[in-house]
Amino acid sequence: MRTLYRFLVRLHPLDFRVEFGGEMLWIYDEAAATIGVFPLLTDALMSLGRQWLLRSDVWKFGIGVIVNATLLSVLFMGPGFRWGPPKKGSGTGSVQAGLGLAWALPDPPPHHYKLYLMVEKAPAWDRDPEK
Amino acid sequence: MKADLTPFLPLSPPALYILLALAGEDRHGYGIMQEVARQSGGQFKLGPGTLYDNLQKLVQKKMVAEAPHPSADDDPRRRYYRLTPFGRDVLRADIARLETVVREARGALGRVPSPRRA
Numbered sequence: 226m227r228t229l230y231r232f233l234v235r236l237h238p239l240d241f242r243v244e245f246g247g248e249m250l251w252i253y254d255e256a257a258a259t260i261g262v263f264p265l266l267t268d269a270l271m272s273l274g275r276q277w278l279l280r281s282d283v284w285k286f287g288i289g290v291i292v293n294a295t296l297l298s299v300l301f302m303g304p305g306f307r308w309g310p311p312k313k314g315s316g317t318g319s320v321q322a323g324l325g326l327a328w329a330l331p332d333p334p335p336h337h338y339k340l341y342l343m344v345e346k347a348p349a350w351d352r353d354p355e356k
Numbered sequence: 357m358k359a360d361l362t363p364f365l366p367l368s369p370p371a372l373y374i375l376l377a378l379a380g381e382d383r384h385g386y387g388i389m390q391e392v393a394r395q396s397g398g399q400f401k402l403g404p405g406t407l408y409d410n411l412q413k414l415v416q417k418k419m420v421a422e423a424p425h426p427s428a429d430d431d432p433r434r435r436y437y438r439l440t441p442f443g444r445d446v447l448r449a450d451i452a453r454l455e456t457v458v459r460e461a462r463g464a465l466g467r468v469p470s471p472r473r474a
Contacts, residue, residue: 245385245408251433252386252404265403272405 226262227253233269237276359442361449364417370410373400375419375447378439382423385411385435411437419443 230253234246253265278284367375377383377391388411389402402410414420415437423438439447 241408241412244412247433248385248435249404249408251431252389255386256389256404260401260403264401268403268405272403272409275405275409 226257226266230262230266230269233266233273236273241276359445361446364419364446365450365453367446367450368410369400370402370406371414372447372450373402374407374410374414375439375443375450378420378437379444379447382426382436382438384437388437414443419446 227250231250234242234249237246249269257265373392373396374388376395377388380391383391385404385407389404389407392400392402411420415422418440420437420443421440423436425434425436
C-alpha cells in the first residue's frame with residue numbers, strides 16, 4: 226500500500242511534489258497505523274485532482290485548446306460550416322487540422338505539467354526506507 | 357495604518373484550523389494534523405494532501421512561514437511551520453468575524469420559537 230501511496234504522490238505536479246512529497250510520505254509512515262490506509266489514499270487522490278485541476282493552471286491550457294480548436298475549425302471550414310454530421314470531404318479534415326494547430330498554439334506548458342513518472346531519478350524521499 | 361484584511365476573509369475551514377494550530381507554537385505537518393483533530397474534538401480531520409494544499413496557499417500568501425528545526429537530531433524529513441505576524445492578524449480578524457456570526461446567530465435563534473413536539 227505504501228507503494229501505491231508513493232505512486233499517487235509522484236503523480237502530483239512537480240512543484241508540489243518537490244515541496245511536500247517527502248513530508249506526505251513521512252506522515253503516511255507515521256499515521257497509516259492510526260488513521261488507516263484507506264483515508265490516506267482517498268485524501269491523496271483528492272489532492273491529486275485538486276492540484277492538477279485547480280492549482281496547476283492546466284485547466285487554462287485545456288480551455289485554450291478547446292477555444293483554439295473551435296475557432297480554427299470554423300475558420301478552416303469557411304462559409305460552408307454547419308453543425309451536424311460532416312459532408313463527405315468537407316469538414317472532417319478541417320476539424321483535424323484545427324485540432325492539430327490548436328494543440329500547437331497555446332503556450333508551451335511549463336515544466337510542472339510534465340509527469341516525470343518514470344524518467345527522472347527518484348529523489349531521496351522517494352526511496353523505500355528499508356532498501 | 358492597519359492593512360485591509362478583507363480580501364483574505366473569510367478563511368476556509370482547513371486554513372482556519374491550520375492557523376489556529378500554529379497560533380500556540382511551531383509545528384510540523386503531522387503535528388498540525390494532530391492538533392487540528394484535538395482542537396475540533398476529532399470532528400475535523402485533515403489528510404496530508406489537504407494539509408499541504410492549504411499550507412502551500414498559506415505560505416504563498418505569507419501567513420505561514422517555514423521555521424527552523426527545534427533540535428539538530430530531529431528527523432530531516434520533518435519541516436516545521438510557524439504563523440507569521442500577518443497570519444496572526446488575519447486569524448484575529450477571522451475570529452472577530454466568527455464572533456459576530458455567533459452573536460447574530462444567538463440573537464436570531466433566541467427570537468425563533470423552538471419547534472413544537474408532535
